[in-house]
């Protein structure tokens with residue numbers, strides 16, 4: 001069954017059509033890649049799917065509900081969480097607090113309980129702490145839990161961003177160039193981690209990535225965008241051997 005189904009999404013900025021007639025279906029436990037040359041419209045697609053932009057046309061259905069036009073906050077609550085191309089962390093908070101923020105979104109503690117610090121308040125606080133530490137362990141950041149997010153090396157900041165998104169217990173995780181700026185070894189480790197997350201948490205993942213090795217190595221299906229339009233959708237092998245895809249990429253280099 002498809003978890004995400006978007007039909008004929010179009011995004012215009014003034015006279016520019018950044019994306020036109022974009023449709024996508026992502027299954028409940030599918031790992032899908034969104035690729036395309038620079039400026040093809042990948043981030044614009046993410047921005048429409050996560051409520052940053054309201055599509056000029058088209059509709060988005062997520063987990064059986066129409067989410068077209070909802071705000072990012074509401075879409076995260078409906079369990080679609082994302083990361084950004086440029087890392088967006090709370091840089092002046094500790095590593096663990098970045099994760100805790102996502103977790104507290106989901107916990108309903110009354111104002112009364114928070115102000116009076118009732119026994120339930122401490123119980124919930126402890127649970128949040130333990131859950132946050134577990135998530136940090138997955139991303140091998142448990143020893144850095146008290147460091148400022150801004151002091152982490154770049155590769156670890158990227159991992160922390162994914163950790164924070166995962167803390168929102170998403171059904172769909174949208175990753176915008178998760179391996180950007182990582183060295184080959186970090187990229188390899190991330191590939192394995194993304195596949196593991198998909199299997200362990202039984203979630204769907206949609207990722208934008210320029211690193212072809214990463215995309216081809218882990219995605220079950222790949223959607224190729226070019227000049228705001230879908231060029232093709234298929235398995236890594238189908239996409240790799242598609243002459244139009246080869247032309248679009250060679251065109252970029254030439």
Ligand SMILES: Nc1ncnc2c1ncn2[C@@H]1O[C@H](COP(=O)(O)OP(=O)(O)OP(=O)(O)O)[C@@H](O)[C@H]1O
Pocket residue numbers: 013016017018036037038039040041042043044045
């Ligand atoms: N807010 C905006 N206002 C005007 N034009 C925009 C806006 N956002 C994106 N665009 C334009 O839409 C087109 C697609 O941009 P987008 O960033 O989605 O591409 P991309 O495939 O993510 O590129 P890259 O791989 O370089 O990140 C570009 O021509 C871009 O200039």
